[in-house]
Amino acid sequence: MVSCERALTARASGVQAAARRACRAALPEEAATLCQIRVTLPGQQVPLPAPRRGLRALKELAQALPIELVSDPAAHGAPASLAARHVAAFRAAGTGALIANAACEVLLLRHQGRELPVTVDDGRRGLSYVSSPHSTYVLYPRDEIALLGFKHLRPAAEAVLALVAGLIRLAALNRAVHLDNWLLSTNLHGNWDGSGLAAMRAGLAARYPDHALIIRSLDCWSCPALLAAVREDGWVLLPARQVWVIDDLARDWLSRSHTRADARALRRSGLTLERPALIAGEDAARIAELYRQLYLARYSAINPRFTPAFITASAESGLLHYNLLRDGAGKIMAFAALRCAGDIGTVPLMGYDTARPQREALYRIASHAAMELALERALRFHGSAGAGQFKRNRGARGVIEYMAIDARHLSPIRRAALAVLAAGLNRFMVPLLTRRGW
Numbered sequence: 059m060v061s062c063e064r065a066l067t068a069r070a071s072g073v074q075a076a077a078r079r080a081c082r083a084a085l086p087e088e089a090a091t092l093c094q095i096r097v098t099l100p101g102q103q104v105p106l107p108a109p110r111r112g113l114r115a116l117k118e119l120a121q122a123l124p125i126e127l128v129s130d131p132a133a134h135g136a137p138a139s140l141a142a143r144h145v146a147a148f149r150a151a152g153t154g155a156l157i158a159n160a161a162c163e164v165l166l167l168r169h170q171g172r173e174l175p176v177t178v179d180d181g182r183r184g185l186s187y188v189s190s191p192h193s194t195y196v197l198y199p200r201d202e203i204a205l206l207g208f209k210h211l212r213p214a215a216e217a218v219l220a221l222v223a224g225l226i227r228l229a230a231l232n233r234a235v236h237l238d239n240w241l242l243s244t245n246l247h248g249n250w251d252g253s254g255l256a257a258m259r260a261g262l263a264a265r266y267p268d269h270a271l272i273i274r275s276l277d278c279w280s281c282p283a284l285l286a287a288v289r290e291d292g293w294v295l296l297p298a299r300q301v302w303v304i305d306d307l308a309r310d311w312l313s314r315s316h317t318r319a320d321a322r323a324l325r326r327s328g329l330t331l332e333r334p335a336l337i338a339g340e341d342a343a344r345i346a347e348l349y350r351q352l353y354l355a356r357y358s359a360i361n362p363r364f365t366p367a368f369i370t371a372s373a374e375s376g377l378l379h380y381n382l383l384r385d386g387a388g389k390i391m392a393f394a395a396l397r398c399a400g401d402i403g404t405v406p407l408m409g410y411d412t413a414r415p416q417r418e419a420l421y422r423i424a425s426h427a428a429m430e431l432a433l434e435r436a437l438r439f440h441g442s443a444g445a446g447q448f449k450r451n452r453g454a455r456g457v458i459e460y461m462a463i464d465a466r467h468l469s470p471i472r473r474a475a476l477a478v479l480a481a482g483l484n485r486f487m488v489p490l491l492t493r494r495g496w
Contacts (some may be wrong), residue, residue, distance in 0.1 A: 118374075120443070126259065149315070157365070162189045179234050181232045185361055189301055194298060207216045227473035237272070239274060240397075246397060248400040251283035252282055259291065263464070263467040273461070275298075275461075276288060277458065295460045296484075301443050302445075303457050331383055332383075337380060342369040344364075348410055352409040352421075355412070383420070392409040393407075402440050403437035404440035463476060
């Protein structure tokens with residue numbers, strides 16, 4: 059425990075040193091006399107304050123390869139793509155009606171035949187991490203530390219988090235546009251390989267000149283081509299978490315002793331597995347409550363607070379495929395929702411009746427049901443973060459996930475704060491995650 063505290067204290071001082079180096083590197087850039095220009099985007103003209111350096115290139119790229127931001131995908135008939143259906147649901151109900159602790163505007167970006175969901179936040183803090191860097195890097199880790207109960211580590215950890223929080227505020231990262239953001243804990247990008255990224259970046263920077271641009275959930279396993287495109291396009295990468303992945307479920311998961319034990323628990327449970335196409339009414343309310351019991355009450359209120367309306371909408375749009383486990387009376391005791399994108403499946407929502415005794419193995423049973431569905435669909439499996447030993451026992455290995463941020467259109471001080479943050483997190487967070495298996 060003492061060694062851990064010393065390590066965190068050393069990291070705090072190390073981050074400060076990295077900050078000084080990053081400031082020296084970032085601040086001598088142009089003092090950036092700002093000017094006012096107008097960039098024409100489809101349907102409107104937008105005032106754009108920007109540094110003189112690179113301004114012409116940004117303007118030319120935004121005009122040559124325009125993007126379209128759509129606020130009503132259902133205006134001209136039923137939305138065809140999953141992204142359009144997903145955005146249409148948020149536009150129809152309102153973000154807060156689907157995710158109670160999110161306040162972002164949800165739009166549909168169209169560019170060269172591709173459609174991606176985009177979320178826009180104007181700087182509020184205290185909301186879910188699905189659209190808030192401050193919650194990702196400060197509030198959620200703070201809850202994790204409290205949950206682990208490392209009292210002797212709290213002062214050093216709080217010092218590190220205070221420094222990170224200060225840099226995020228200085229960079230104003232919560233004033234952000236998230237590209238291809240599905241507002242789920244694990245944000246799979248499917249078959250998007252980064253094509254059109256530079257034009258999307260230029261168009262979004264022109265439309266939102268005071269917002270950082272962000273892409274969540276990037277890693278070398280689920281989206282190697284997109285990660286390479288982000289690097290080539292010059293975005294800043296911040297390590298976010300370690301995620302657990304399975305390359306081949308038939309080879310790496312199915313034959314494991316823990317997997318066989320989970321299958322036996324399911325057979326002996328007396329629960330009936332159901333996979334309905336649509337969910338409404340009492341079932342939607344029960345699923346939202348089981349999710350709340352596990353992720354909000356037990357872990358962190360910073361997790362997205364999905365409502366019954368979200369459960370209904372996500373099933374109807376095809377975003378999530380629900381595995382429901384009912385008892386003899388028809389009551390849902392556990393569930394796991396599978397998200398499929400490209401050749402990868404993940405479970406961003408699950409829950410169970412936490413009042414039931416642990417021997418009933420409801421968490422294991424729900425996880426097993428979702429992974430069986432992924433196996434049936436010949437998917438690789440993204441196990442998200444947390445419960446590292448549980449997932450290693452079932453064939454998973456760890457991969458570092460990143461958040462990409464572009465701030466080249468922002469002020470020098472905001473770019474400098476981002477550079478400091480990136481230097482500190484990449485220097486200290488990646489080895490910590492890898493070594494401790496968090």
